[in-house]
Amino acid sequence: MIYTLTASPSLDLVMTLPKKLESGEALRATHEEWRPGGRGINISIMLRNLGIDSTALGFVAGFSGDELMRLASESGVRTGFIRVMRGRTRINLKLRDPDGDTRINGLGPVVAKNDIDYLCHRISGFHDGDFLILAGNVPPSLPHDIYGKFCSVVRGRDIKVILDAPCDLWDGVLPHNPFLFKAKLGELSEYCGCDPQDPEAIIMAGKELRQKGALNVLISLGPKGALYLGADDSEMHIKAPAVAEIVDKSGAGDSMIAGFMSDYLTYGNTKSAVMMAVAAGSATAGSSGFASATEVRELRELM
Numbered sequence: 001m002i003y004t005l006t007a008s009p010s011l012d013l014v015m016t017l018p019k020k021l022e023s024g025e026a027l028r029a030t031h032e033e034w035r036p037g038g039r040g041i042n043i044s045i046m047l048r049n050l051g052i053d054s055t056a057l058g059f060v061a062g063f064s065g066d067e068l069m070r071l072a073s074e075s076g077v078r079t080g081f082i083r084v085m086r087g088r089t090r091i092n093l094k095l096r097d098p099d100g101d102t103r104i105n106g107l108g109p110v111v112a113k114n115d116i117d118y119l120c121h122r123i124s125g126f127h128d129g130d131f132l133i134l135a136g137n138v139p140p141s142l143p144h145d146i147y148g149k150f151c152s153v154v155r156g157r158d159i160k161v162i163l164d165a166p167c168d169l170w171d172g173v174l175p176h177n178p179f180l181f182k183a184k185l186g187e188l189s190e191y192c193g194c195d196p197q198d199p200e201a202i203i204m205a206g207k208e209l210r211q212k213g214a215l216n217v218l219i220s221l222g223p224k225g226a227l228y229l230g231a232d233d234s235e236m237h238i239k240a241p242a243v244a245e246i247v248d249k250s251g252a253g254d255s256m257i258a259g260f261m262s263d264y265l266t267y268g269n270t271k272s273a274v275m276m277a278v279a280a281g282s283a284t285a286g287s288s289g290f291a292s293a294t295e296v297r298e299l300r301e302l303m
Contacts, residue, residue, distance in 0.1 A: 006040030039135035046258035061109035062088025108139030148172030181214035243286030
């Protein structure tokens, strides 16, 4: 079983505006849409599109938590959220105007120690062969080493951990030898201080992550594809397949993890899986919403 863990899932409100919003101005949206959000939930939705079942975990609270769970279930995602007593699931607002997107992210619920202990108990019940995907940021009420704590629960067992999170959370996970460590280029540059325009510096930064414990490293390069550094010391630059138009990059990085998992479960080969990861990310970037399995396969055949 694949478990995606989003410590701070969100209820996302996407509003399309007729023109750029100026300070103090009131505008009426031309379109609005509510979506379940958070990196792990996005991964579960994309896995569902690719025909793979998963269970989405995380902390939810309040009326926004109720709606998040409803929308996630409506998307076909199996959920195992833990309801906490204080605060509410964060509501993120995305404003779309002709000049681009503006995001305002909420804070999330207040997670108590007994909530953390309960989730750790749930994780301790995973079976050998399962996957734990730790994705996204954590709410302010959680310690920044919380992902490391979750890793310690499964340490020494045949449970593969995958991390896709902001760089300030990396140090807590790297010592636990995550099976796959995905990094955005901007996050890698911030963490290692490397020049994001220097290919050699990027490779050296990826090697640093491997030296610190990551088994396989996947660095997203945006439209340039991805760089893969494998546990066997191999290096691959995977070029992104051409798409007709970049429609919406939201969820492209999450789709990469889903694409990797769908291929790895079938073939057990990380090099093949990273090719599918890039195809899935590109397909979603060229789609309105998450790409379909057909769209992903079509791009994979072009690589």
